[in-house]
Amino acid sequence: MKYQGDFFEDVLEVVKLIPRGRVTSYGAIAKYLGVARSSRMVGWALNKSLEKDLNIPAHRVVNRLGLLSGKMHFSSPTKMEEELRSEGIRVENNSVQNFNEVFWDPFSELP
DNA sequence: ACGTTGACCTATA
DNA sequence: GTATAGGCCAACG
Numbered sequence: 001m002k003y004q005g006d007f008f009e010d011v012l013e014v015v016k017l018i019p020r021g022r023v024t025s026y027g028a029i030a031k032y033l034g035v036a037r038s039s040r041m042v043g044w045a046l047n048k049s050l051e052k053d054l055n056i057p058a059h060r061v062v063n064r065l066g067l068l069s070g071k072m073h074f075s076s077p078t079k080m081e082e083e084l085r086s087e088g089i090r091v092e093n094n095s096v097q098n099f100n101e102v103f104w105d106p107f108s109e110l111p
Numbered sequence: 112a113c114g115t116t117g118a119c120c121t122a123t124a
Numbered sequence: 125g126t127a128t129a130g131g132c133c134a135a136c137g
Contacts, residue, residue, distance in 0.1 A: 007134070026119055037132045043118035044134070063119065070118030080118095 007035070011045040014106060018060040021087045022104035023096055025064045032106035047073055059083040066099035 010033050018024055030039040042061070049056040050073065059080040063069045068091065071080040081091045090097035 030119085035133085037120090038134075039119045040117055040132070041119090041134055044116095045118095047118060048135095058118080061118075068118090073118060 007033075007038075007041060008045050008048065011042050012049055012054060012056055014110075015046065015049075015056055015058065015061060017106075017110065018057060018104050019109075021089060022102050023060045023062055023066070023084070023089060023099070024104045024106065025062060027064050028106060029061070032110070043070060046070065050074070057083075060087075060104075062096055066096035066103075068094050068096070 011029060014029050014032060026042040027036070027039040029042045030036050035041070046056065046058045046061060047070075050058060058070065059074070061070070068080050068084075071077050071094070074080050081094075084091050084096065089102055096102065
């Protein structure tokens, strides 16, 4: 079986760099990796990362509207929301409040 | 090899 | 707000 090469690793690497109390979007990650049109693959990689028992803060990744679109893939549907709240992020009705302020842009935060 | 799937995005109605 | 459509592209069966 082929080991997960570039894509999988790169995605997880960026996600792991997301600071506590900040969030980012699938599209932003994809764009940063130079695969702007493969934003769906970012979510796929995260989903796989959960199965593989990797230490990935997947709860810090939401869609471009700040919606917790991936909450259903966690151990519990409420896990993602609680994790975000524990980091000081306001989450209400499935969406990140103050999204503009907590948004973490790889382009401006990484070299 | 081929068809389907998907934690997306944008557009339209 | 929901629905539908098109595009995108790696992985899976």
